[in-house]
Amino acid sequence: MTKSLLPAKTGVGFKPEHFDGLTADPGPIGFVEVHAENYMGDGGLPHAQLTDLHQRFALSVHGVALSIGAEGPLNRAHLARLRRLCDRYQPESFSEHLAWSSHGGAYLNDLLPLPYTAATRARICDHIAEVQDTLGRRVLLENPATYIAFAESTIAETDFLAEVVRRTGCGLLLDVNNVFVSSTNHGTSAPDYLAAFPLEHVGEIHLAGHAESVDDTGAPLLIDAHGSAVADPVWALFEQVIARAGPLPTLIEWDNDVPTWPVLRSEAVAAAAVLDRHRARHAA
Numbered sequence: 249m250t251k252s253l254l255p256a257k258t259g260v261g262f263k264p265e266h267f268d269g270l271t272a273d274p275g276p277i278g279f280v281e282v283h284a285e286n287y288m289g290d291g292g293l294p295h296a297q298l299t300d301l302h303q304r305f306a307l308s309v310h311g312v313a314l315s316i317g318a319e320g321p322l323n324r325a326h327l328a329r330l331r332r333l334c335d336r337y338q339p340e341s342f343s344e345h346l347a348w349s350s351h352g353g354a355y356l357n358d359l360l361p362l363p364y365t366a367a368t369r370a371r372i373c374d375h376i377a378e379v380q381d382t383l384g385r386r387v388l389l390e391n392p393a394t395y396i397a398f399a400e401s402t403i404a405e406t407d408f409l410a411e412v413v414r415r416t417g418c419g420l421l422l423d424v425n426n427v428f429v430s431s432t433n434h435g436t437s438a439p440d441y442l443a444a445f446p447l448e449h450v451g452e453i454h455l456a457g458h459a460e461s462v463d464d465t466g467a468p469l470l471i472d473a474h475g476s477a478v479a480d481p482v483w484a485l486f487e488q489v490i491a492r493a494g495p496l497p498t499l500i501e502w503d504n505d506v507p508t509w510p511v512l513r514s515e516a517v518a519a520a521a522v523l524d525r526h527r528a529r530h531a532a
Contacts, residue, residue, distance in 0.1 A: 253306065253340040253341070254278070254279050254306050254308055254340045254341045254451065254452060254497035255278040255279060255306055255497060256278075256494075256495040256496055256497055256523065256527075257276060257277070257278025257279065257495075257497065257498075257520065257523065258276050258277060258278060258498050258499070258500065258516040258517075258519045258520045258523065259277060259278060259279035259280055259281055259305075259306075259308065259497060259498065259499040259500070259516070260277060260280060260281070260499065260500050260502075260512055260513075260516055261280075261281050261282070261283075261310075261499060261500065261501045261502060261503060262280040262281065262282050262297075262298075262301065263502075263506050264293070264294070264297060265506065265509075266506075266509045266512065267297050267301075268509075269508075269509030269510070269513070270301070270509060271300070271301075271304065273509070273513065274304070274305075274513075275513045275516060275517055275520075276516055276517055276520035277305060277513075277516055278305065278306060278497070279305050279306035279307065279308055279340065279341075279497060279499075280301050280305050280306075280307060280308070281307075281308035281309070281310050281499050281501075282298060282307070282308075282309060282310065283310055283311070283312050284309050284310065284311045284312070284313075284330055284333055284342075285311070285312060285313050287309075287333055288329045288330075288332075288333060298337065299337075302337055302339075306339075306340040306341075307337055307339040307340055307341075308339060308340065308341040308342075308343065308452060308497075308499065309333065309334060309337070309339040309341070309342045309343075310342075310343050310344075311330065311342070311343065311344040311345075312344075312345065312349075312359070313326060313349060314326065314327070314330070314344050314375075314379065315347075315348045315349045316344055316345065316346065316347070316348070316372060316375045316376065316379070316389075317346060317347050317348035317360075317362045317368070317371070317372060317375075318348040318349070318375075319348075319371070320352070322375055322378055322379070327378075327379065327382050328382075330382075330383065331382055331383055334383050334385065341388060341451060341452060341497075342383060342385055342386075342387060342388070343387065343388035343389070343390055343421045343451075343452060344379070344387055344388075344389060344390065345359050345389070345390045345392060346362065346372070346389050346390060346391060346392050346409070347359035347360055347361065347362065347392050348360050348362065359392060359393075361392055361394040361395070361396060361397075361398070362392075362398075363398035363400045363401045364398070364401040364402065364403040364404070364405060364408045365400060365401060365402055365403065366402070366403070368408075369403065369408060369411060369412060372412055373412055373415045373416050376389065376412065376416045376418050377416055380416065380417070380418065386417065386418055386419055386451075387418045387419070388418065388419045388420060388421040388451045388452055389409065389412060389413075389418050389419070389420055389421065390420075390421040390422075390423050390426070390454070391405065391409060391420070391421075391422060391423055391426055391427065391430075391445075392426060392430070393423070393425070393426040393429040393430055393458075393471075393472035394429075394430045394433065394434070395433055395469070395471075397434055404444070405441075406441060406444040406445050406446070407444075409445075409446065410446045410449075413446065413449045419449050419450070419451040420445075420446065420449045420450050420451065421450070421451065421452045421453070421454060422445065422447070422450045422452075422453050422454070422489065423453075423454040423456070424442075424453060424454065424455055424482055424485050424486045424489060425454065425455060425456040425457070425458055425472060425478070425479075425482050425501075426454070426472055427441055427442060427445075427485065428458070428470070428479070428481055428482050428485060429458050429470040429471070429472050432468055432470045433468075433469060433470055435467075438481075438485055439485070439488065442485060442488060442489060447489065447492060447493040448493075450493065450496055451496075451497065452496065452497045452498075452499060453486070453489065453496050453497065453498040453499065454498075454499050454501050455478045455482060455483075455486060455498060455499065455500055455501065455515075455519060456472065456474045456478065456482075456500070456501035456502065457473065457474065457475060457476030457477050457478055457479060457502070458470045458471060458472055458473055458476070458479065458482075459471040459473040459475065459476070473504060474501050474502060474503040474504050475502070475503070475504035475505040476502075476505070477511075477515060478500070478515060478518075478519075483518070483522075486498075486519070486522060487522055490522055490523060490525075490526045491526055494526060494527070494530030495523040495524075495526060495527050495530065496523075498519045498522075498523065500512060500515045500516050500519060502515070
């Protein structure tokens with residue numbers, strides 16, 4: 249089974265408006281990431297650009313619509329399209345979310361949370377096994393940003409993820425912004441969450457910006473908006489992760505209010521500086 253082969257460098261979520269800037273002045277970029285569902289057509293400019301990029305950079309394909317956590321079966325037609333895409337590009341990594349986005353044939357265009365129970369875990373494991381068998385490659389499973397918690401949850405999220413890895417052989421995608429968002433929303437400790445996270449199974453890290461609001465009671469409410477620069481507390485958590493684990497492939501996600509290429513490049517440069525600070529110590 250193919251494992252993640254991304255370099256331990258910084259990457260960016262590719263946006264077509266950045267193509268010229270990215271190819272002319274890539275800076276520290278070692279890989280690009282695209283959403284799988286944007287490349288399920290047969291041709292056109294999107295595939296021409298992606299073909300060119302994959303000749304220059306490693307490629308991470310990030311799914312957003314498999315609905316791995318749904319109660320019903322996976323959409324076999326969607327999975328077949330995903331298989332064709334991965335066969336076409338042979339990406340160095342494929343990832344999806346610990347979430348659900350469909351029910352009864354309806355797609356909700358969101359990544360929705362799950363109760364962490366033994367039954368949910370069994371279903372997730374079955375779905376991941378099916379995806380991995382179909383694609384012939386390991387899936388990286390991303391921790392979610394959440395805004396509610398389920399009373400019926402009996403398993404801590406970090407333990408849930410660790411057991412899914414043990415049962416399926418999948419890897420993990422650690423979204424540090426999601427950790428900060430969820431911890432703030434639920435009044436828990438982000439450092440404690442990361443201390444319990446099975447970093448040895450992480451094949452990629454995501455960094456992104458979030459939006460700040462308040463809930464109906466006036467308590468802080470963060471939204472995983474991907475529309476701004478990475479916040480200082482998230483940078484601090486990222487530094488803690490890399491100090492423990494060593495350099496890991498790290499992606500800057502910026503999907504809304506997309507900035508100019510120099511602005512996105514500067515975020516990647518900042519992430520690369522963190523990786524480089526710890527590279528020599530972990531190589532010794």
